Amino acid sequence: MTTMLPRSYRAILPGMVAGVERRGISDDLAHGQIVIVTFRWLMVAAGFVFALWNPGPVAELRMQILVIFALAVANFYLHSQLLMGRPSLDLVVYAASAADIALITVLVASAGGFTSPLYIFYYPAVLVFSVVFPTMVTLAFTAGAMSLYLLVSQPALSAEANLHMLGTRLLTLGAVALCGAIYWCIERDRRRGVVGDRGQTQEAAEDLFFGQIVIIVASWSLVVACTVLVLWNVRNEFELVTCIVPVAALMAMNFFLHGRYLLGRPANRVLTLTAAVLNLIIITVVVFGWPGLQGLQSQFFVLYYPLLVAVAFVFAPTVSLAYTALALVAYIAACLLVDTTFLTSGREVELLVQRLTTLAATGALAAYYWRVQRARRRAVAATQTADNGVA
Secondary structure, three states, X not given: OHHHOOHHHHHHHHHHHOOHHHHOOOHHHHHHHHHHHHHHHHHHHHHHHXXXXXXXXXXXXXXXXXXXXXXXXXXXXXXXXXXXXXXXXXXXXXXXXXXXXXXXXXXXXXXXXXXXXXXXXXXXXXXXXXXXXXXHHHHHHHHHHHHHHHXXXXXXXXXXXXXXXXXXXXXXXXXXXXXXXXXXXXXXXXXXXXXXXXXXXXXXXXXXXXXXXXXXXHHHHHHHHHHHHHHHHOOOHHHHHHHHHHHHHHHHHHHHHHHXXXXXXOOOHHHHHHHHHHHHHHHHHHHHHOOOOOHHHOXXXXXXXXXXXHXXXXXXXXXXXXXXXXXXXXXXXXXXXXXXXXXXXXXXXXXXXXXXXXXXXXXXXXXXXXXXXXXXXXXXXXXXXXXXXXX
């Protein structure tokens, strides 16, 4: 079964599982540490590239490079421990993850607080914590990240125009954490209920059945965010009617999906994918044509994050990564259709690449964790089969 795993995960699997209980390391963290380590390498690579792309004052650049190198050294140590089959203790993982949140906050604060574009690195960070840590720990880390971001953003909150944007960012960040926590609970229950080899067709059907609630939760977060935006920002009756109609359609579609799920008859693969694509279209329309700032200047691209996570938790990587790529193309198209002059500005091109990087990383990390969890379920099934054969 391990041949279906990512190569890096296969390399550490045999030694990682052995001796976990003896060392006092929880099983979820032992299996999930590779996802956190992968996220940190992505952060190191992205941070190094963006620090050198349009370097600021030498003092600021010096600090950024020092922090990035320190993170790389620390992550190399944790990664080497995994490669040797010795996953780190839970407390070490928690401390390193808290340092990740602190590091992102320092970078955001040093780059302008609320106006800093670096807050987007909170999204993949909260994602990997939510799928690896127990629910209460995830809640604590997410609340900590939100509180720190709120703290560094406070000077800009005197302007009313910034309040709804901060609310949207925090709402979508919470939605990513909620999707990850729900999926963590779903996978825990599925492993406990594994009975023999399910077969690929049955396994895919169960992925859709159990995971569909994650897409429903992500869709509800989109409904809430769009409703708040409409009621907060519209300036006349025409704008209210024009903007609320697609939100009402989205709500009706989600009522239908949620109702079927509650009745034990969740939507099939085609209908679920159709709903996900429609959500993607709505977000892109918001980025492209919402009253006020549009295209690259629109801050509503954050609505993509929970949706990419949800789709990656339900469908195989071949589908979810294609969906992530579609989201990236849609966002680029929306930016270009509004205004192409930003291509002449190095700062704005860097901004676009930063957003595309974190969007792609979020979808890819969620897909990677999906593969890890599938392997864990298959390992449980294989162990049961072997035990039954011996019996």
